[in-house]
Amino acid sequence: MVVVVATIKSVMLYEIYTPFPEETDTVAQxxxxxxxxxxxxxxxxxxxxxxxxxxxxxxxxxxxxxxxxLSSLLLLFFFSFIYLQEVFKTYNVAMDYFTLAIVVWNxxxxxxxxxxxxxxxxxQQAYLIMISALMALVFxxxxxEWTAWLILAVISVYDLLAVLCPKGPxxxxxxxxxxxxxxxxxxLIYSSTMVWLVNMADTDRPKRNSAESPAxxxxxxxxxxxxxSWVSQQEHRLGxxxxxxxxxxxxxxxxxxxxPVEEDDEERGVKLGLGDFIFYSMLVGKASATASxxxxxxLACFVxxxxxxxxxxxxxxxxxKALPALPISIFFGLVFYFATDNLVxxxxxxLALHQFYV
Amino acid sequence: MNLERLPxxxxxxLCRKYYLGGFALLPFLWLVNxxxxxxxxFLKPPFTEQTQIxxxxxxxxxxxxxxxxxxxxxxTIYQHFRAxxxxxxxxxxxxxPLGTP
Numbered sequence: 296m297v298v299v300v301a302t303i304k305s306v307m308l309y310e311i312y313t314p315f316p317e318e319t320d321t322v323a324q325x326x327x328x329x330x331x332x333x334x335x336x337x338x339x340x341x342x343x344x345x346x347x348x349x350x351x352x353x354x355x356x357x358x359x360x361x362x363x364x365l366s367s368l369l370l371l372f373f374f375s376f377i378y379l380q381e382v383f384k385t386y387n388v389a390m391d392y393f394t395l396a397i398v399v400w401n402x403x404x405x406x407x408x409x410x411x412x413x414x415x416x417x418x419q420q421a422y423l424i425m426i427s428a429l430m431a432l433v434f435x436x437x438x439x440e441w442t443a444w445l446i447l448a449v450i451s452v453y454d455l456l457a458v459l460c461p462k463g464p465x466x467x468x469x470x471x472x473x474x475x476x477x478x479x480x481x482x483l484i485y486s487s488t489m490v491w492l493v494n495m496a497d498t499d500r501p502k503r504n505s506a507e508s509p510a511x512x513x514x515x516x517x518x519x520x521x522x523x524s525w526v527s528q529q530e531h532r533l534g535x536x537x538x539x540x541x542x543x544x545x546x547x548x549x550x551x552x553x554x555p556v557e558e559d560d561e562e563r564g565v566k567l568g569l570g571d572f573i574f575y576s577m578l579v580g581k582a583s584a585t586a587s588x589x590x591x592x593x594l595a596c597f598v599x600x601x602x603x604x605x606x607x608x609x610x611x612x613x614x615x616k617a618l619p620a621l622p623i624s625i626f627f628g629l630v631f632y633f634a635t636d637n638l639v640x641x642x643x644x645x646l647a648l649h650q651f652y653v
Numbered sequence: 654m655n656l657e658r659l660p661x662x663x664x665x666x667l668c669r670k671y672y673l674g675g676f677a678l679l680p681f682l683w684l685v686n687x688x689x690x691x692x693x694x695f696l697k698p699p700f701t702e703q704t705q706i707x708x709x710x711x712x713x714x715x716x717x718x719x720x721x722x723x724x725x726x727x728x729t730i731y732q733h734f735r736a737x738x739x740x741x742x743x744x745x746x747x748x749x750p751l752g753t754p
Contacts, residue, residue: 391731394724401681408674408682413667415689416655 329441336442337449341464344457348464352471367410367426371403374429423485427569431576435584443581447574447625454619469617485567571620575600578628591643592635599631600624656693664693665702672709680720683713 350359376399383390406426409419434443457463582596603624611618656664668690675683687710694703694710 389732389735391735394728394731397678397680397724401679404677404679405681405685415685418685 325441329439329445332439332442333445333449336446337453340450341453344464348468351468364407364411367407368403370426370429371406371422372399374426374433375399375402378429378432420485423569424572427485427572428576430573431580434573434577435580440581440585443577444629447578448629450574451619451622451625454621458617458619465619466617485569485572567620571624574621575604575624575628578625578632582628582632591639592632595631595635595639596628599627603627656689661700661702664690665705668693668706668709672713675713675716680717680724683717683720686710686713687717 347359376395379390379395379399405414405418406422408414409422438446457465458469460466578600579593579596583590583593603626604620607618607620607623610623659667668686671682671686671689675686690706690710694707697703
């Protein structure tokens with residue numbers, strides 16, 4: 296949540312620097328353009344996901360790991376560099392190369408260590424959140440407006456299909472991972488430590504005494520934004536931003552039946568794909584950047600996403616299989632955004648105008 | 654990664670690696686080392702590797718302190734004198750604020 300708020304705050308900064316390039320003559324043309332843009336992005340995502348599934352199926356683990364490594368490298372160094380530049384410009388602060396180099400170097404290297412090797416869990420979570428937020432910011436900044444909304448909607452639908460249909464690539468990935476009893480790559484998932492003893496998936500995890508308060512522990516909540524998504528994104532960054540479905544897939548792949556062998560805090564908690572974070576943040580970020588209703592709309596979207604997430608987790612606890620995390624939240628978020636923007640705000644304005652307090 | 658589940662030798666190797674890594678201009682790594690292993694080094698009942706972990710944590714803290722002082726002094730000097738340095742100041746600057754200082 297803090298992440299999303301931080302994203303919002305930073306997005307407010309971006310407002311000054313984001314010219315929306317999507318200016319066309321007629322509404323119809325704009326609509327067509329955005330549909331085309333969205334289609335291109337979705338196609339890229341689908342292709343990347345299929346590539347990832349194939350790589351996974353044929354056990355080309357090294358390739359996948361190298362890919363994830365490079366993408367997280369790019370994200371941690373390059374994007375944070377650009378982000379810092381924007382922040383400093385906004386606050387009109389001077390910064391010298393020496394300090395900047397030290398800061399970016401430290402941030403990046405410790406991030407790589409935490410995500411890909413061993414590090415404290417809290418720090419790893421913080422880093423994953425930060426890179427998701429960065430990715431969302433990049434999306435918000437560089438995607439034209441209608442395209443972004445369309446992409447959000449289409450991705451949710453695609454997510455639903457990819458995970459639940461028997462032929463969906465994500466489903467295949469999940470099942471393959473389950474068969475092989477392997478954990479998904481750590482760089483793609485966010486795992487909380489909240490454990491709920493009751494609902495552990497089929498394996499017998501006897502003594503996990505987690506002092507944590509009960510939280511739905513859905514061992515696998517798939518699809519988040521896996522890093523693959525942004526991995527691919529990074530690759531095509533300059534061309535089109537594509538969120539890689541793959542990361543999402545990977546996340547989705549986190550099956551609930553974790554290998555019963557080790558008891559690890561991380562295996563017990565809820566696992567959410569990083570792609571999910573990215574798209575949630577993107578929704579709220581866009582809401583805050585472009586809404587005419589300012590905080591009202593932003594808060595409404597925020598609440599909508601949280602409600603959607605709770606519902607999804609509930610469903611996860613009931614069904615105990617990999618579920619797409621995006622559709623419900625994004626759907627609620629979009630509905631709330633457009634409704635609030637167009638209905639609630641004029642209402643509030645009128646009320647304030649007539650000094651009528653409800 | 655949960656420290657509780659690791660055997661003591663592994664904790665020691667991890668602490669050492671973080672300590673050594675910090676020499677690559679990485680005070681942040683030292684900070685993580687100090688915070689993460691603080692409980693292990695000082696607040697737990699003694700175990701065999703604890704003395705070594707203690708030394709690593711202490712040295713990381715020293716290194717961190719050193720870096721913090723260096724950076725703070727440099728940043729103070731830079732921010733204060735940047736405008737007066739003319740060209741050199743601009744050359745060093747990543748972003749240059751608008752307006753008169």
